[in-house]
Amino acid sequence: MAKLILTRHGQSLWNAVNKFTGWVDVPLSERGRAEATIASTKLREYRVDVVFTSKLIRAIETAVCILTECDDICGGKIPIIQHDDDDPDWKGLDNYDNPDEVLPIFTNAALDERYYGNLQGLNKAQTAAEYGADQVQIWRRSYDIAPPGGESLEDTQARVLPYFNETILPYLLQGKNVMIAAHGNSLRSIIMKLDKLSGEEVAKLELGTAVPIVYDIDEHGEVTHKVVLDL
């Protein structure tokens, strides 16, 4: 049985001022770093074998903070970011002969937040005042309606799930424990698959910042247990 830990990033500087963020690469706020530290404490009994994050700094910061605040999670290994996914000339671990000591962190744009198009940088409350709260809620949470110029959750899922199925799932099927640090909407698209949610059900799904969700995944890739570490 493998563990799959999903963690939305901690509060970012734009979460703190209620702005649509999407692909804008905003770092964590002080509170976000504290949230990631708390997540690390909640996960101290767990061991991970491999970590995946988006390319965005708020997800990478969250993963690194979780892995280094309570380094038992790394099982005695050193977490090292792998750059070979997007750079074939990367030489980072070429001459290192102790790969068993390395906890790999793979970063990939497939796990990036939903592209929020024309809404990126706008204040969410002001946008609701201008276009109506119902319309903005549809842009933010519906499955198949995209915000202006941006991705619907369905569009986001179309890039997230192939990466999940082809690159992440094989580790779980080998019994490896995996952590994914990513974003509200890229994670909603994975949870929709794992929890077999309908479009209407996923529209009601909200994820807290740096709240770990731990799944048990069997040898067929099926979920046998889920716990949200929200307390």
Ligand SMILES: O=C(O)[C@@H](CO)OP(=O)(O)O
């Ligand atoms: O702004 C964003 O990129 C996301 C996550 O913070 O917002 P929303 O909650 O609307 O999906």
